[in-house]
Amino acid sequence: MWIQHKRLTIGVDDESVCATLLSPAPTLPGVLFVHGWGGSQAQDLERAKAISGLGCCCLTFDLRGHERTADRAQTVTREENLRDLVAAYDWLASHPQVDETSIAVVGISYGGYLATILSTLRSVRWLALRSPALYKDEQWGAPKRQLHADQDLAAYRQRRLQPPENRALAACATFTGDALLIEAEHDVVVPAPVMENYRAALAGAHSLTSRVLRGADHALSGQRAQQAFTDVLLGWITEMVVGAREEAAQVSLDEAERA
Amino acid sequence: MWIQHKRLTIGVDDESVCATLLSPAPTLPGVLFVHGWGGSQAQDLERAKAISGLGCCCLTFDLRGHERTADRAQTVTREENLRDLVAAYDWLASHPQVDETSIAVVGISYGGYLATILSTLRSVRWLALRSPALYKDEQWGAPKRQLHADQDLAAYRQRRLQPPENRALAACATFTGDALLIEAEHDVVVPAPVMENYRAALAGAHSLTSRVLRGADHALSGQRAQQAFTDVLLGWITEMVVGAREEAAQVSLDEAERA
Numbered sequence: 001m002w003i004q005h006k007r008l009t010i011g012v013d014d015e016s017v018c019a020t021l022l023s024p025a026p027t028l029p030g031v032l033f034v035h036g037w038g039g040s041q042a043q044d045l046e047r048a049k050a051i052s053g054l055g056c057c058c059l060t061f062d063l064r065g066h067e068r069t070a071d072r073a074q075t076v077t078r079e080e081n082l083r084d085l086v087a088a089y090d091w092l093a094s095h096p097q098v099d100e101t102s103i104a105v106v107g108i109s110y111g112g113y114l115a116t117i118l119s120t121l122r123s124v125r126w127l128a129l130r131s132p133a134l135y136k137d138e139q140w141g142a143p144k145r146q147l148h149a150d151q152d153l154a155a156y157r158q159r160r161l162q163p164p165e166n167r168a169l170a171a172c173a174t175f176t177g178d179a180l181l182i183e184a185e186h187d188v189v190v191p192a193p194v195m196e197n198y199r200a201a202l203a204g205a206h207s208l209t210s211r212v213l214r215g216a217d218h219a220l221s222g223q224r225a226q227q228a229f230t231d232v233l234l235g236w237i238t239e240m241v242v243g244a245r246e247e248a249a250q251v252s253l254d255e256a257e258r259a
Numbered sequence: 260m261w262i263q264h265k266r267l268t269i270g271v272d273d274e275s276v277c278a279t280l281l282s283p284a285p286t287l288p289g290v291l292f293v294h295g296w297g298g299s300q301a302q303d304l305e306r307a308k309a310i311s312g313l314g315c316c317c318l319t320f321d322l323r324g325h326e327r328t329a330d331r332a333q334t335v336t337r338e339e340n341l342r343d344l345v346a347a348y349d350w351l352a353s354h355p356q357v358d359e360t361s362i363a364v365v366g367i368s369y370g371g372y373l374a375t376i377l378s379t380l381r382s383v384r385w386l387a388l389r390s391p392a393l394y395k396d397e398q399w400g401a402p403k404r405q406l407h408a409d410q411d412l413a414a415y416r417q418r419r420l421q422p423p424e425n426r427a428l429a430a431c432a433t434f435t436g437d438a439l440l441i442e443a444e445h446d447v448v449v450p451a452p453v454m455e456n457y458r459a460a461l462a463g464a465h466s467l468t469s470r471v472l473r474g475a476d477h478a479l480s481g482q483r484a485q486q487a488f489t490d491v492l493l494g495w496i497t498e499m500v501v502g503a504r505e506e507a508a509q510v511s512l513d514e515a516e517r518a
Contacts, residue, residue: 003308003311003312010320010346010347010350011346012323012339012342012343012345012346013339013342015323015328015331017320017321017322017323017328017343017346017347018300018320018321018326018327019300019318019319019320019321019347019350020300020304020307020318020319020320021316021317021318021351021354022304022307022308022311022316022317022318022319023287023311023316023317023354023356024287024311024314024315024316024356026285026356028282028283028314041277041278041279045279045281048279048281049262049281049505049509050505052262052281052282052283052504052505053262053501053502053504053505054313054314054501055283055287055313055314055504056283057280057281057282057283058280058281058282059278059279059280059281060278060279060281061269061276061277061278061279062276062277062278063276064271064274064276067277068277069274069276072274080271080272083271083272084271084276086271087269087270087271087276088269088276088278091267091269091278092280095280095282097282097283097285242312242313243312245311245312245314246308246309246311246312250308
C-alpha cells in the first residue's frame with residue numbers, strides 16, 4: 001500500500017475541523033540500472049536523476065570488468081556479472097527507504113540480458129529493457145569476452161528462438177510484471193530478430209510497452225537518440241509509479257468510504 | 260536538499276562494485292487544500308489523490324461553518340477561518356514526513372483569498388489560487404456571511420485596486436515563491452478585474468503561471484471544466500515539485516564531482 005489515507009480532526013480555538021491526510025507510504029519504489037558491456041554507471045546518472053525526481057530511490061553501479069575493475073574485462077563471466085546485479089539488487093531492496101515489493105530494473109544491452117535473468121532470482125515489478133542482447137546458454141562460466149569469439153552471435157541473433165532455448169527468453173516467459181522494450185531502429189549489434197524474440201517471450205507480462213527509437217543505432221549515438229530514450233523511459237516509469245500510487249490512493253479512499 | 264547522492268561500494272564474492280544511490284530526502288513536499296465558501300474538502304480529494312501520486316503529503320480539511328460544523332455558517336468569521344487554515348498548515352508542516360520548507364497551498368475562491376493571507380503568517384513555497392475571491396478589509400471580525408449584505412462586493416470586485424488597499428493583495432505583493440493563478444472565463448462571482456488585481460499584485464513572485472479555463476463558470480460546473488482545472492494544477496505541481504527535486508539532484512551530483 002503506497003498511499004496512506006487518514007481522517008483526523010485538528011483543534012482550533014475551542015473547536016475543531018475535520019481533515020484528511022493522503023500521504024505516500026514511508027518507503028519508495030527502487031529503480032536499479034544495469035549498464036551494457038563496455039559502458040558504465042555514469043551513462044545512467046542523468047536518467048537516474050530524473051527518475052529520483054518522481055520520488056524513487058535509484059541505484060546505478062559498475063559491473064565488474066568495467067571502470068575501477070577494468071583489469072577483469074578479459075576474465076569476468078556472465079555468472080559473475082549476474083552476481084554483481086543480485087548484490088546491487090539486494091543492497092537496494094534492503095535499503096530502509098525502499099519498498100522491496102516495488103522495484104524496477106532498467107537494463108541496457110548486456111545489462112538488459114542480465115536483468116531478465118535477475119527477474120527469476122529476485123522480485124522485479126517493472127522490467128525495462130533497452131536493446132537487450134542475447135547469448136547462447138552454453139559456456140555460462142566462460143569469460144564474457146570469449147563468447148564473441150566462440151559463439152557465432154551474429155548468426156544466433158538472426159534466429160527465431162523459443163523461450164526454452166535460451167535462459168533470458170525463458171526468464172521473460174515467466175515474467176508477470178510490467179515490461180518496457182525499447183529497440184534502436186538501425187541496431188546491427190542486437191538486430192530486430194532478437195527484439196522479436198524478447199517481445200514474443202514477454203507474452204505473460206501484466207503490461208507490455210514496446211517502442212522503436214527511429215534512426216537510432218545500438219549505442220544511441222547522438223544527443224537526439226539519447227533524449228528519445230530518456231523520454232520513453234521517463235514516461236513509462238511515470239505511468240507505472242505514479243499510476244500505482246494513484247491506484248493505491250483510490251483503494252485507500254474506497255476502504256475509508258466503506259468503513 | 261531533496262535528493263541525496265551517495266557513492267558506495269557493494270561487496271560481491273571477494274571483490275566489490277562501485278555504485279551510486281540517488282534518493283529523495285526522507286521528507287516530502289506538503290500540499291494543503293483550502294475549499295471555497297459553501298464547499299468542502301471532498302471536492303479536493305481527487306486532486307489530492309493525484310498529487311500524492313507525485314510523492315507529496317496532501318491535507319484537505321473542512322473550514323468551520325461547513326459540513327460537520329454547518330451550524331456555524333452564519334457566525335463564522337474570516338479571522339476564524341484563517342485560524343482554521345493556520346491550524347491545518349501547522350499540523351501538516353509538523354508532520355514527520357513533511358519538509359516544512361516545501362509547502363504548497365491550493366486555495367479556491369474564498370479559500371484562495373485566505374491562502375494569500377496565510378502566506379504572510381507561514382512559509383508558503385508554492386501558492387495556487389483558483390478564482391480567488393476578494394473582500395473589503397473592513398469588518399474583519401464580522402461573520403463572513405454578513406459581508407455579502409454589508410459590502411457592495413459586486414461593485415468592489417469591478418475596481419482596480421492597489422496592494423495597499425487590500426490585505427489579500429498586499430499579501431500577494433510580498434509573496435516571493437512560485438504562484439499559479441487560474442481564472443474561469445465566464446466567472447460572474449469573481450470577475451476578471453479581481454483576477455487582474457491578483458495578477459498585478461503577484462509581481463514579485465519567483466515565477467507566475469496564469470491560466471484561463473475556457474468556457475468555465477465560477478463553480479467549474481461540468482466534468483470538463485473540473486478536468487481542465489485538475490490538468491493545469493497537476494501540470495504545475497509536477498513542474499514545481501519534480502523540477503525542484505531534479506535541481507537538487509543536479510546540485511548534489513555537481514558537489515560530488517567537485518569532491
